[in-house]
Amino acid sequence: MVGPLNAADRPQERDFLRAVFESLGAGLFVTDTSGRVTASNPWARQLVGRREDEILGRDSHDLLHRQADGRKIPRDQCRVMAVIDTGRPAEGSDGFYLRADGTTVPIIWAATPLMRQGRVEGAVIVFHDFSLHREAAEQRATHLAALEELTERLTMVAEISAVLSSTLDVPKMLHRLVRLLVPELADWAAVDLHDPDQSPDMRRIAVRTRDEEGRADDLLGPLPALLETPSSSALVRVMRGSKPLRLDADDPSRGSEQPLAPAHRELFDRLGGHSAVVVPLSTRRQVFGALTVGRTGDRPSCTEAELLVLADIGRRAGLVLDNARLFDRQRHVAETMQRQLLTPLPQVDHLQMAARYQPAQSAAEIGGDWYDAFLLADGVTTMVIGDVVGHDLQAAAHMAEVRNMLRALAWDRQEPPSLIMRRLDEAMTHTSDAPMATAVFARVEGPEGGPWELHWVNAGHPPPLLVTPDGHACFLEEGHGPLLGMNSALHLGLDWPDARRELPARSTLLLYTDGLVESRHRSIDAGLAQLRRHAAALAHRDVEDFCDELLTRIDPSGDDVALLALRIPAWGEGRGGDTPQPRHAHSPAAADRAAPGSQVEDTPVRDTS
Secondary structure, three states: OOOOOOHHHOHHHHHHHHHHHHHOOOEEEEEOOOOEEEEEOHHHHHHHOOOHHHOOOOEHHHHHEEOOOOOEOOHHHOHHHHHHHHOOOEEEEEEEEEOOOOOEEEEEEEEEEEEEOOEEEEEEEEEEEOHHHHHHHHHHHHHHHHHHHHHHHHHHHHHHHHHHOOOOOHHHHHHHHHHHHOOOOOOEEEEEEEOOOOOOEEEEEEEEEOOOOOOOHHHOEEEEEOOOOOOOOHHHHHHOOOOOEEEEOOHHHOOOOOOOOHHHHHHHHHHOOOEEEEEEEEOOOOEEEEEEEEEOOOOOOOOHHHHHHHHHHHHHHHHHHHHHHHHHHHHHHHHHHHHHHOOOOOEOOOOEEEEEEEOOOOHHHOOEEEEEEEEOOOOOEEEEEEEEOOOOHHHHHHHHHHHHHHHHHHHHOOOOHHHHHHHHHHHHHHHOOOOOEEEEEEEEEOOOOOOEEEEEEEEOOOOOEEEOOOOOEEEOOOOEEOOEOOHHHHOOOOOOOOEEEEEOOOOEEEEEOHHHOOEOOEOHHHHHHHHHHHHHHOOOOOHHHHHHHHHHHHOOOOOOEEEEEEEOOOOOOOOOOOOOOOOEOOOOOOHHHOOHHHOOOOOOEEOOO
């Protein structure tokens, strides 16, 4: 009996298998146990660029297997040869074959041991050109890296934007900016500003290095003036509207005709480095300064992408600087208006008065706080403290309007404070666009030499504080009525009740605005308790010292603050043989009531009349 025939023994089967071998859409090599090629298909010969006679009988590893750069690979590291030795299949995507023209082609491959009758007689290697797949993978990796870099840059820009918008204090903002830039984008950074309204000189505001903190602090301070003469200096070119400029360590030696030329030379000499980028801090209308970031050591120069990020940071910083100057001008105008409206205090008998005005620390907080004191037609001294709703230049203008209306109404008729307040409310509603306001209007009544009585009304304002000479302090809660500008407008029909209180000899009456007792970090109840405690402790002080020390101890921040204090004399002062103080409608204005430009910023006004 004849056994079954192998496919290879049947001619038709052999032809079929050869057709499959030749037509297979992948390269195919067959090797013997030594690694010599015994068969190859057309795809394999095409992929390696060789004829059949150049491949057949040749050692596949020695002929074809290479590293990406064409260097040979040790035979003991060849995974295809290991298939023959171990009899276990293997595959990979990190191999390269050497083409006849000397180039390499990346391949993805699979090798299987060739088994006959249970023995390994060689290997079958199937492979594809992997260049397209590899390029796509590399492209995806490149895109992913670019996205990650972009995300990092966007995160940094977001952090910088938050820093830039966190404060209008320009030096503080710029110091925070350079702390974010170093070491993220630079090994050192410096910011130079120019304010032609203040000085022709430039000024270095901030310097930061990645090394020891404070090492470059002596680089801060004035720089030479920005002259109109032509110059090749990078700093001058940027300040005159140039785009961001790249700067090599040798570049600062040029442009020596311009006094500003050494500004960058000093940075390179002190902080080192091989390159820098100078970016304008600007808007479309104006260049405010320049940001310089430097690179040292092996760190490469800024890329084009990094240059775009720095340019964007420069534009954002320029907008913030523009806003800061706008707010500063607005603050200057509002503060000047308020200071010029602060009243010289009257001198009446032996009554002693003192006043303070402390402007807000931020232009956005400048508002409508005011105090007033003057003699009425009947000889009575009046005291006013008030606050118009709002925190801007318009609030300051409305404050002036309300103040002048109250003065005119109080002078026009000798009426109780409640009627004056009612007429002021109606006038605000029907003849003014001023919004709501709070105020205390008080008459200090009494014969010459005392006793004295306070006759007042309160339109939604914090209550006056009365401090006796023995240190007892109490708030005068009576006389409360609605805010000004609300009752008549809404037809509420509410009234302002008159209140009276005897003022003890040598006592102190304090009128104040809410900025003294209220802040973002403290409730008004806590602020009132603190005010009463400190005022009681200061009862024995001279009225001028009383105001100064009160502001020092409470240290109000944020909103503007106005104080008006009255010290009552001992009974009998100004009567009989005691020479009374002359009655003046107004004392001369104190020298420090000048506009804020002539004063140290945030110094309280002191009326020493």
